[in-house]
Amino acid sequence: xxxxxxxxxxxxxxxxxxxxxxxxxxxxxxxxxxxxxxxxxxxxxxxxxxxxxxxxxxxxxxxxxxxxxxxxxxxxxxxxxxxxxxxxxxxxxxxxxxxxxxxxxxxxxxxxxxxxxxxxxxxxxxxxxxxxxxxxxxxxxxxxxxxxxxxxxxxxxxxxxxxxxxxxxxxxxxxxxxxxxxxxxxxxxxxxxxxxxxxxxxxxxxxxxxxxxxxxxxxxxxxxxxxxxxxxxxxxxxxxxxxxxxxxxxxxxxxxxxxxxxxxxxxxxxxxxxxxxxxxxxxxxxxxxxxxxxxxxxxxxxxxxxxxxxxxxxxxx
Amino acid sequence: xxxxxxxxxxxxxxxxxxxxxxxxxxxxxxxxxxxxxxxxxxxxxxxxxxxxxxxxxxxxxxxxxxxxxxxxxxxxxxxxxxxxxxxxxxxxxxxxxxxxxxxxxxxxxxxxxxxxxxxxxxxxxxxxxxxxxxxxxxxxxxxxxxxxxxxxxxxxxxxxxxxxxxxxxxxxxxxxxxxxxxxxxxxxxxxxxxxxxxxxxxxxxxxxxxxxxxxxxxxxxxxxxxxxxxxxxxxxxxxxxxxxxxxxxxxxxxxxxxxxxxxxxxxxxxxxxxxxxxxxxxxxxxxxxxxxxxxxxxxxxxxxxxxxxxxxxxxx
Numbered sequence: 001x002x003x004x005x006x007x008x009x010x011x012x013x014x015x016x017x018x019x020x021x022x023x024x025x026x027x028x029x030x031x032x033x034x035x036x037x038x039x040x041x042x043x044x045x046x047x048x049x050x051x052x053x054x055x056x057x058x059x060x061x062x063x064x065x066x067x068x069x070x071x072x073x074x075x076x077x078x079x080x081x082x083x084x085x086x087x088x089x090x091x092x093x094x095x096x097x098x099x100x101x102x103x104x105x106x107x108x109x110x111x112x113x114x115x116x117x118x119x120x121x122x123x124x125x126x127x128x129x130x131x132x133x134x135x136x137x138x139x140x141x142x143x144x145x146x147x148x149x150x151x152x153x154x155x156x157x158x159x160x161x162x163x164x165x166x167x168x169x170x171x172x173x174x175x176x177x178x179x180x181x182x183x184x185x186x187x188x189x190x191x192x193x194x195x196x197x198x199x200x201x202x203x204x205x206x207x208x209x210x211x212x213x214x215x216x217x218x219x220x221x222x223x224x225x226x227x228x229x230x231x232x233x234x235x236x237x238x239x240x241x242x243x244x245x246x247x248x249x250x251x252x253x254x255x256x257x258x259x260x261x262x263x264x265x266x267x268x269x270x271x272x273x274x275x276x277x278x279x280x281x282x283x284x285x286x287x288x289x290x291x292x293x294x295x296x297x298x299x300x301x302x303x304x305x306x307x308x309x310x311x312x313x314x315x316x317x
Numbered sequence: 318x319x320x321x322x323x324x325x326x327x328x329x330x331x332x333x334x335x336x337x338x339x340x341x342x343x344x345x346x347x348x349x350x351x352x353x354x355x356x357x358x359x360x361x362x363x364x365x366x367x368x369x370x371x372x373x374x375x376x377x378x379x380x381x382x383x384x385x386x387x388x389x390x391x392x393x394x395x396x397x398x399x400x401x402x403x404x405x406x407x408x409x410x411x412x413x414x415x416x417x418x419x420x421x422x423x424x425x426x427x428x429x430x431x432x433x434x435x436x437x438x439x440x441x442x443x444x445x446x447x448x449x450x451x452x453x454x455x456x457x458x459x460x461x462x463x464x465x466x467x468x469x470x471x472x473x474x475x476x477x478x479x480x481x482x483x484x485x486x487x488x489x490x491x492x493x494x495x496x497x498x499x500x501x502x503x504x505x506x507x508x509x510x511x512x513x514x515x516x517x518x519x520x521x522x523x524x525x526x527x528x529x530x531x532x533x534x535x536x537x538x539x540x541x542x543x544x545x546x547x548x549x550x551x552x553x554x555x556x557x558x559x560x561x562x563x564x565x566x567x568x569x570x571x572x573x574x575x576x577x578x579x580x581x582x583x584x585x586x587x588x589x590x591x592x593x594x595x596x597x598x599x600x601x602x603x604x605x606x607x608x609x610x611x612x613x614x615x616x617x618x619x620x621x622x623x624x625x626x627x628x629x630x631x632x633x
Contacts, residue, residue, distance in 0.1 A: 199515035203568075205543045222628070227521045245626065252519075252627025310561060311568025312538065315630050 032127075032282030033240060034109060034139045036148050039064075049106045049162070053126045054113050054145065062155040064111065064148060068100045068162060072112070072122040075129045076270060076293075082179075084297035085269045087129045090169035097130075097169070101162025107137045114144020117226045117272070120238035124225075125274025127282070128291055132176050133169035140278060146237040175277070177264045177290040179298060185264065186218065186306070192255060193220035194265040194280075195313060196272040197296075204309035208268050213300040215307035217266065219317035223253040225272035228279050246279055254314035259286050266292040266299070349443070349598035350556060351425055351455045353463045356381070366422045366481070370438045371429040371461065379471045381427065381464055385416045385478055391442050392587065399614050401585040403445060403492065406485045410449075417478025423453045430460020430553045433542045433591065440590035443598070444607055450486030456594065462553035493580045493608040499621060501580065502534055508571060509536040509608075510581045511629060512592040517584070520625030527584050528616035531625030538629060539569040541583070541591035559599055566600055570630040575602050582608040582615075 042048060043065060050067035052059050059069040074096065076085040087093065102108060108130060112123035123140055130138045141148070149155065177185075185191040195216045200206040202222040204215035216222070227249060231238035241249070251257055263286060265276040270293045281289040292299075299305055308316060359365060360383055368387035369376045376386045390412075392401040403409075418424060426442045428435040439456045446454045457464070465471065493501075501507040511532050516522040518538045520531035532538070543565065547554035556562070567573070579602055581592035589607045597605040608615070615621060 199540075200543075203543060222515075224515075224521075227516075227519060233522075248626040252624075254628060308568075310564045312570070312628065312630065314628055315537075315570040316568055 031139055032278060033142045035142055036151055036153060039109060039141060039148075040153055045107070047103060047106045048109065049100060049102050049165075050109045050111065050141075051100060051126070052111060052145075053122050058113070060157060062157050064145070065154055065156050065158070066160055067111070068160055070096065070100060070126075072126060072271075075126045082294055082298055083301065084294050085271075086293050087132065090133060090171050093129075093133050094167060094169040097133075097135075097167045098165045099162075100165065101160075102135070102165040102167040104135075104167055105137075106135075106165065106167070107139065108135060109139050109141055111141035111144045111148075114141075114146035114148070114237045114239075116231050116238055117229055117275075119144060119146075120229050120231065120240070121225055121271045121275040124276075124278040125271050128175070128274040128277045131282075132172050132291075134172055135167065140240075140282075143237040143239040147239065150237065174288070175281075175290060177292040179292075179294050179302075181290070182217070182264060182266075182292050182294075182299065183305070185262075191262045191264060193217045193313075194223050194255070194263055194273075194276055195220040196223060196225040196265055196267040196276040198224055198226065201268070203312065204307075207300075208296070211268055211296045211300045213303075213307050215309035216313055217299065218306050218308050218313075220266075220313045221254045221317075222313055223250070223255065223276065225267070225275045228275060240279065240283070243283065246284055250280070250284065259284075260288065261286070262288040262290070264290045264292050266295045268296045270295045349455050349594070350458050352458050353467050353469065356425065356457055356464070357467070357469050362423065364419070364421055364423050366416065366418050366424045366478075368416060368424060368426045368442065369428075369461075370426055370442045371435065375429055375461070377473070379461075379465075379473060381461065382470060382472045382474070383476055384427070385476050387416050387426075387442070391438070391445055392585070399610055401587065401611075401613060403448065403609050406449065406487055409445065410483060410485045413446075413449075413483045414481045415478070416481065418451075418481040418483045420451075420482060420484055421453075422451075422481065422483075423455070424451070425455050425457055427457035427464070428460045430457075430462030430464075432547050433545050433554055434588075435460055436545055436547070436554045436556075437541060437587045437591045440594040441587050444491065444590045444593050447597075448488050448491040450488055451483070459553040459555045463555065466553065490604075491606050493582075493606045495608075495610050495614050495618075498533075498580065498582075498608050498615065501578075502622060507578045507580060509533050509629070510569075510571070510579060510589075510592045510596070511536040511538050512541040512581055512583045512588045514540050514542070519628065524584055527612050529612075529623050529625075531623045531627075532629045533582065533615070534622050534624050534629070535631065536582075536629035537570045539565065539571075539592060541588045544591055544595050556595070556599070562595055562599055566596070571596070571602075575600075576604055577602070579605045580608050581605065582611045584612050586611040586613075 052067045052069045053072045079086040113119035195202045202216045229238040230236040265273040267273040273291045280286045367384040369384040373388045393404045394400045395402040426439040428438045443454045511518045518532045523530045545554040546552045581589040583589040596602040
C-alpha cells in the first residue's frame with residue numbers, strides 16, 4: 001500500500017515538474033512574443049540565437065549577453081531597381097544569417113530598442129523578413145532593450161563569435177505582395193488592404209517627403225502601427241498590446257474577424273507594415289497576411305495607379 | 318480675324334471683372350471668411366467691429382489697428398462647476414457692448430493665426446455670436462499671422478470703443494445640452510462629428526482631465542487640424558478651400574443632405590467650433606450645433622456610452 005502511494009506521489013511530482021518546465025519551453029518556441037522574464041531564464045539555452053537590430057554603435061555600447069547584431073538597414077537595404085527598401089535576395093540573406101550562427105533548428109529571438117513605435121516596427125519587420133525567408137522558429141522580445149534595461153537585467157559589450165549556422169533561405173511568396181499582386185487585387189473585394197501609416201498620411205493631409213503623392217490605396221483601412229503598442233503610455237516601453245485589446249482594435253478599425261480573409265499590409269517603406277504582420281498573422285492568427293514591401297515609396301511613384309485623398313478608407317470603401 | 322475677336326472678348330471680360338473687384342465693400346468679400354486684403358481696404362468701414370480674440374499678451378504686443386482686445390471670457394465655468402461652457406447671455410451681452418458691438422455691426426473676429434487651435438478661438442467666438450442671434454460675423458482668414466506676413470500696419474495703441482447697443486436673441490438650436498445629446502446618441506437622424514486628433518477619437522490616447530477614452534458611438538472623425546493649412550510650408554492657419562473641405566466632408570462620412578442635423582463635439586467645445594464653422598458657414602449645412610459641454614461634461618457620466626479601440630463611423 002505504502003509503496004504504491006509513494007510511487008503515485010513521485011509520479012504526480014514528476015508530471016507536475018514536467019508540466020512546469022516543458023510547456024514553457026515549447027510555448028516560447030511557438031510564441032511570436034517572448035517576455036524579458038522568459039528570456040532572462042533562457043539566455044544561454046542551446047541553439048538560441050538573439051539578434052539585436054539596433055545600430056552597430058548602440059549595440060557596441062551594450063547589448064543582451066550573447067546577442068549578435070544586424071542593423072535594421074541590413075534587413076531592408078535600398079533596392080535600386082524598384083527605388084525602395086526591400087529584403088535582400090535569398091542567397092545574400094542566407095549568408096548573413098549563417099554568419100550570425102542561425103540554424104534551421106535555432107530559436108531566433110529578435111529585439112530592437114523597444115522605446116517607440118519606430119523601434120518596435122524595426123524588430124517586427126526583421127521578424128517578418130526572417131519568416132518570409134522560411135525560418136520556422138522566430139520570436140520577438142516584447143519591450144526590447146528598453147524593457148530589459150528598465151528591469152535591471154544584465155547586459156554586456158562582449159562580441160560573440162558564433163559558429164557558422166546552416167540556415168538556408170527559401171522565399172515564402174505567401175508572405176509578400178509584389179506590385180503586380182497589389183495591382184491585380186485593387187478591385188478584388190475579397191482582399192483587404194491595411195494601411196499601417198499615421199492617420200494624417202492615410203487621410204492625405206501629410207506625406208513623407210520622399211513619397212510622391214498623397215493619400216491611400218483605394219478601400220484600404222487605416223490601422224496605424226502606432227496603435228498596436230503601449231509606447232509612451234505612462235512611460236511604458238513599446239510592448240505589444242494584449243491579445244484581447246488587439247482583437248478589439250482590429251475589429252474596431254473595420255477589419256473582419258474571419259481569420260481566413262486575405263490581407264495586404266503596407267506603409268511607406270514597409271517598416272510599419274512589418275509590425276502589422278506580426279500582430280495580424282503571428283499573434284492573432286490571420287492565416288493569409290502579405291506585406292507589400294514596395295509600399296508607398298514604390299506605389300505612389302506610379303502616377304497611373306489610384307490613390308484616394310481626403311477620406312477615411314473605412315468610410316469610402 | 319477670329320483670334321482678334323476672341324482676344325477682344327477676353328480683354329473686355331478681364332476689364333469687367335477687374336472693375337467689379339475694384340468696387341469697395343462688394344458683398345463678394347463679406348462672407349463668413351474675409352481675407353487680409355479685404356480687411357486692409359475696409360478697416361474704416363462704418364459698421365465694422367474688429368475683435369482680437371487671441372491671448373491678451375499677444376494683443377498687447379501687437380494688433381491690427383482698430384482691433385478691440387476681446388480675449389473673453391468666451392468660455393467659463395458654469396454653476397455645475399463644468400468648465401469651458403458658454404457664459405450666461407447677460408454676461409455675454411455686457412461683454413459685447415463693452416467691445417462696442419451694435420445690433421447692426423459687422424463683426425470680424427481674428428486670432429493669432431498660427432495653428433488651428435488659434436483659429437478655433439475665432440470659430441468659437443463666431444458661434445457664440447450666432448447663438449446670441451447675431452449673424453453678421455466673419456473670421457479673418459489666416460488671422461494675425463496672415464496680416465503680419467502681408468506687411469500691413471500693426472499697432473500697440475489700445476482701442477477704446479463707444480459702448481454698443483447689442484441685444485441678444487438666444488438661439489437654442491445652436492447649442493446641444495447634455496440632456497439633448499443623451500437622447501440623440503444612436504439616432505440615425507443625427508450625425509455627431511468629433512473634431513479631435515485621431516489618437517483621442519480612437520481611444521489610443523486621452524487628455525488627462527477627460528474621464529474616459531474613446532468617442533461617442535457612431536461619431537464621424539474630422540480632426541480640426543485637417544481643416545486648415547497651418548504649418549504647410551510655414552503657412553498661417555488659412556482655411557483649406559471650399560472644394561477640398563467638401564471632399565473631406567464626404568470622405569469622413571457626412572451625408573450630402575444640407576438639412577441633416579449635425580452636432581459637433583471635442584474635449585472642451587473649442588475645437589468643435591471649427592467643425593461648426595466649416596460645416597455651417599463654409600459648406601452650408603443648415604442644422605449644425607455644438608455640444609457645449611463636450612466630453613468634459615459627458616465622459617464622467619458612466620452610464621452614458623463611449624466606444625473605444627475603434628473608429629466611430631460604422632459601415633451601414
